[in-house]
Amino acid sequence: MKIVGIAGSPRVGGNTEALTSIALDEICKEGLETELISLAEKKIDPCDGCGSCRKTQKCHIKDDFETIYAKMVDACGIILATPVYYGAATPQMAALISRCYAHRQNRPFENKVGGPIVVARRAGQNFTFAQLMFFFMIQGMIVPGSTYWNVAFGREKGEVMNDEEGLRIVRNFGRKLAWLAKKLNS
Numbered sequence: 001m002k003i004v005g006i007a008g009s010p011r012v013g014g015n016t017e018a019l020t021s022i023a024l025d026e027i028c029k030e031g032l033e034t035e036l037i038s039l040a041e042k043k044i045d046p047c048d049g050c051g052s053c054r055k056t057q058k059c060h061i062k063d064d065f066e067t068i069y070a071k072m073v074d075a076c077g078i079i080l081a082t083p084v085y086y087g088a089a090t091p092q093m094a095a096l097i098s099r100c101y102a103h104r105q106n107r108p109f110e111n112k113v114g115g116p117i118v119v120a121r122r123a124g125q126n127f128t129f130a131q132l133m134f135f136f137m138i139q140g141m142i143v144p145g146s147t148y149w150n151v152a153f154g155r156e157k158g159e160v161m162n163d164e165e166g167l168r169i170v171r172n173f174g175r176k177l178a179w180l181a182k183k184l185n186s
């Protein structure tokens with residue numbers, strides 16, 4: 001059983017990666033395999049709306065998407081984490097989500113577990129959380145709760161580690177995700 005955590009920040013070693021690792025560490029402690037995938041330094045172009053995927057069930061754009069997508073399909077759970085950029089998910093994360101449209105008819109994520117994690121400096125976190133939830137809901141995935149929404153605050157690299165409540169929420173989310181994955185896959 002493997003859970004992948006996808007950090008959608010273009011900044012290497014930033015707050016989103018740190019928070020995603022914290023959730024994955026908890027999942028690892030529960031005995032599940034984990035992998036952190038950072039979208040920093042990856043090339044994922046946005047969907048160009050050509051519509052050919054409705055016939056072929058494949059995206060014609062050749063970049064890093066297919067490799068990441070294959071890991072998402074292979075996993076039993078997916079965490080999508082993003083910093084807030086202008087009140088929303090990063091372009092990198094939005095591109096990943098929109099490219100998954102290509103395979104929607106196959107319902108490849110049906111009944112997998114998952115959930116969002118959001119990092120903000122000050123505002124836009126609730127909208128961004130909801131934006132990521134649209135992905136999990138339309139894909140027929142199952143999302144566990146936590147003690148609060150999975151949001152933490154920080155601006156400079158590593159600052160999020162000072163948000164003790166945010167860290168507690170994300171750790172709890174990781175434990176609940178592992179619990180749910182084990183229940184559903186036993």
Ligand SMILES: Cc1cc2nc3c(=O)[nH]c(=O)nc-3n(C[C@H](O)[C@H](O)[C@H](O)COP(=O)(O)O)c2cc1C
Pocket residue numbers: 009010011013014015016017083084085086087088119120121122123124153154155156157158
């Ligand atoms: C282009 C850009 C736009 C941003 N927009 C927002 C915003 O709308 N709201 C907010 O609270 N923080 C905003 N931030 C701050 C980031 O969300 C914050 O620094 C976050 O910790 C970055 O995560 P990272 O270290 O994983 O890259 C923005 C940062 C950048 C670079």
